[in-house]
Each structure stands twice: as C-alpha cells, then as structure tokens.
Amino acid sequence: MAGALEIREIQGLCASPGVAVGTVHLAVEVAADALPPGDSPAADREKLRRAVAAAIAELKALVGRSDEESAGILDFQIEMLLDPVLVEMAEERILAGDGAALAWVAALDHYIAGIEEASDEQLRARAADVVDIRNRVLGALTGRAPEDFAPGSVFVGKDLQPSLFLAHDWTAGGGIVLFDGSIASHVAMLARSRSVPMIVATGRFEVADGARLLVDAKEGRVVIAPEEARIREAKSRMAEARPAEPPRAGGTIETADGVAIRLSAIINDPLEFGSIDPSLFAGIGLMRTEFLMTSPTDAFNEERHYEIYRQALRWAGDAPVIVRMLDLGGDKTLPDLGARKSESFMGLRGIRLLLARPELARLQARALLRATAHGRLGVLLPMVTVPDELDAMSTIFEEELAVLVRRGVQTRMPEIGMMVEVPAAALMLDRFSRSAFFSFGTNDLAQYLAAAARDDRSVAELYDAAAPAICRLIAGGVALADAMKRPVGICGEMASEPRHIPALLAAGLRNFSVAPNRLADIRSAIGGLYSDGLPRRRRAE
Ligand code: PEP
Ligand code: MG
Secondary structure, eight states: OOOOOEEEEOOEEEEEEEEEEEEEHHHHHHHHHOOOOOHHHHHHHHHHHHHHHHHHHHHHHHHTSHHHHHHHHHHHHHHHSSHHHHHHHHHHHTTTTTOOHHHHHHHHHHHHHHHOOOOOOOHHTTTTHHHHHHHHHHHHHHHOOOOOOOOOOOEEESOOOHHHHHSSTTTTEEEEESSSTTTSSHHHHHHHTOOEEEEEEEOOOOOOEEEEEEEEGTTTTESOOOOHHHHHHHHHHHHHOOOOOOOOOOOOOOTTTTTTEEEEEEEEEEGGGTTTTTTGGSSSEEEEEETOOOOOOHTTHHHHHHHHHHHHHHHTTTTTTEEEOOOOOOTTTOOOOOGGGGOOOSSSSSSHHHSHHHHHHHHHHHHHHGGGGGGGGGEEETOSHHHHHHHHHHHHHHHHHHHHHHHHHHOOOOOEEEEEEEHHHHGGGGOOOTOOOOEHHHHHHHHHHHHHTOGGGGGHHHHHHHHHHHHHHHHHHHHHHHHOOOOOEEOOOGGGGGGHHHHHHHHHOOOOEGGGGGGGHHHHHHHHHTTSSOOOHHOOO
C-alpha cells in the first residue's frame, strides 16, 4: 500500500551525524547535467554574444535612470561593448578551447593590464570601467540562480553540489539524504563542518515532495512519515552522545609521554568563524578556497578573495592561517572554468588547472600577497605531483610580489608549502626543496593509492582498507621532511577520525588539522595514547 501516512525506513550510510526532521525537498535531477561546463566553440561564441547584448541592454536601462555624469560613464561602457574588438579577443580564446566565461575574463584581464600600464593618466583611469564591463558580462554569462530550497527542509536527491550546499541557509536546520554519494565527498565534508545531518548511499527510493522525514544520521536511517515517539527517541539519543566541551588549551594537547601535538582547524566556509572559538585551535591548518568561490564571478573577484583571507587572519589572531589555493577539478568544478577536461580526479585538477589558467592563479596570488599584511599567512598548493609545479607557482608569486611592491602595496612573500596527496610526490618529498612545509591530504592519497575513487560507493571498502598503506607512506614522508627540517602535518579526514589516531601518531605526525566539530573526540583520543600510538593502559600493564 502506498498511503501517504505509511511509515517506511530506508538504510544508508552516515556521512554527517545528527538528527533532522523536516519536509522533503525532492531535487530536480536535470540541474547539474543540463549545464555542461563547456560547449562547442560556436555555442560558446553565441553565448558570449548574447551575454554582451544583455549587458548592453542593462546599461541602457541604467542610463535612463541616471544623472548626466553617470550617464556619460555608462555611455562609454556601452560604446566599449559595441566595439567588436573586445568580443573578438575573447572569441580567439574560445577557438583555442576556453569556455565563454573564462575566455571573456582572460581577454579582458589582459586588456585591463595593458591599460593599467599606459603612461597616459586619463587612459589608466578607464581601467575601472573595463573591470565593470568585464564583471557585468560575466554576471550575464554565469548568473544562474541555483535551485535553492526552503530552510529547514530535507534535501533528497541523487547528489548535491557543494555550491548548492553553500548557497542554502542551514541555520533553520534540515538535512540531506542522497541516493548515491559518498562519505568522502566534499559535500559530506561541508555537512560535517556545519553539523548538517547527512545520509548517503540509500539507493533510490520513492518519496513525495513535501512528505515528512526523519533523518537519524548516526544510525544511517531515513524514516518516512515518522511517529512522534520515534523522533523523540532519536533526539534524546543524540543529546546523550554530545561530546563535552574541549578545554581551552590554545590548540595543543600532550600525549601520555608528554609529546605536544598541535591541533589546527579545517575551515571550509567563512560562516564558521562566527561559531568556532579560535582559542581552541593552533590556527587554521587548511582553509579550502574552492568552496568560497561558487561561481566564476567570485573566483575572478580579487577583492572577494582578499576580504575572506583578511577575515580568516582576524579570526586567528597571532596563530598561523594556511590558505590552500583553489583546488578545482575532480568533483569541484565551476561552470565555464575550463572544467570540461577536468571532470576526472586524475585530470586537470588543483595546481595543474591553476597553471593552465594562470590568470586565475595570478589573481589569487595577488589577493594572498596583499593579505600577508594582516597576519601569519601561509599558502598551500593542492595536488602537487612534481617539483616543477611548485617552482612555477613560486615564480608566479615572485612576479606578482614585484608588481605589488612597485605599486607601493604593503606585502611580503608568504611561506609556500604543498599538499602531499599524490603518491608520486609522497615518495619523493626530498625533491621538493622549495616547499616550506608539507601537509598530507589523505582523502586523495587514499583514492590514488587504492585506485578507488573517493566518490564511488561501490569501492568504499577498498578506499578504507588503504589506511595501513597510507600510514606506511606517511611514515616515510615524515622521515624525509624531518631530515629536511620542514614542518609536516596532516589535513585529510583521517586526522578527524579517532580510530586512525594511533597509526598516525605511530607514523610520526605531530601536526593535525581537524574538522572543528571533531576536536573534542580527537583531543581525548590523543590524550589516551603514547606518542608511538600505544594506549596508556597497555604500557602500564
Ligand atoms: C585531501 O585530499 O586529503 C584534502 C584535504 O583535500 P580535499 O579533500 O579538499 O581534496
Ligand atoms: Mg585533496
């Protein structure tokens, strides 16, 4: 019987613990696939022409509502857009394989840089107008409103994009149930850091939009049309399991034999600054920036980057803040950002994509360099495989630093370190002499070592079973880093899992970046162990 009040239970896997009760928001499944990141050059050209036309129409409407002076400025912008030169420059890049948005931004940035270098003061002053034009057309190209849903409801669907998660207001509660998905996916990580209950891998099930749902995430259980007693029972179980507040010890804890372990925070979203106490952490060990830039408009907005980095440094005070450069590609793509070739985890991802799109790398480098004036900023490079990549990015920082210094901007060179998440790099840390520090990214290291994709639940067991191999690889890497006298730590999810802590200590790690809501558990796990990973009790016997 398929009656509306029929109670049904579906079993999945817990991706983020907690209990949520709400009405179902059933995802529209075409959303992600209907927006291919790159089209054919002909389609991209057409898309660009339409966006330019839309921008001109917007400007004309604005002229009608403006005073004489403003109208003059807007008229100038309209003239620029009507001039085919700008569009033709972008079209050349489209023919070379860029998506419409990237081609437009890259062409305009090149043009803007030329204007900024002009000796004529009047011409230089026009640069701001061109920036405005660039952003207006970019907005028309990418300004699709995401399919948001009512606060407090439970998202049910095949998968959920990180950008949609970030655009949603979770303050009213709610949860996530995915037919597919994986506990190692980025959206799962975001859910854990925001304490949004989430269940994955339920398999497809029938449920009506608007039905009432209980998400008992710790148990991996979804209940359709739950009884009140069932909801009360799940909520009281959750309240009992809540960990005690960790002591405020500035982010260090000693093992049973007195070895200090540093605990830094992983930050995925600036909203977290409002709810996390900085005195509990030794700063930020990993700040992911790709989640902060949910559209190409954001990704290419230097001021937005700069403001967020400043905010992080303000939050951390005297403690270090390690900001990771954009790790786009894999499951973290931006429409139109050349993501076409980088769908694969093995493709154009992380530093590979940044070096293939140097406009973006330079923009982020500038924002990071400017932010060094506000605290102890370090830069972390994602997906480094060979030393040449590190050298190329260091050169970009040096060049951008020189430009900023010439302009009189207060800045300095930050320490630049690398993620260790590709086995070819993990085995050869001694070759990366330019890296100021190393951070093991076990989420990716596991998938590349076990040849088991982190977002494929059919191989989730293999992904998990790679833990001993990872720890052996880490131990070798720690020995190399120690010999180089370079700090080494871990920022993968393994460090937020108490069951892995003994092996990670035994591998020699002393710097852990953890998900803030796992801090109490990790502190108590470390406090019960010797620095070689053996438990207090066993030594005493
Ligand atoms: C990792 O790979 O362990 C990591 C921290 O990076 P991300 O999960 O963002 O790929
Ligand atoms: Mg990674």
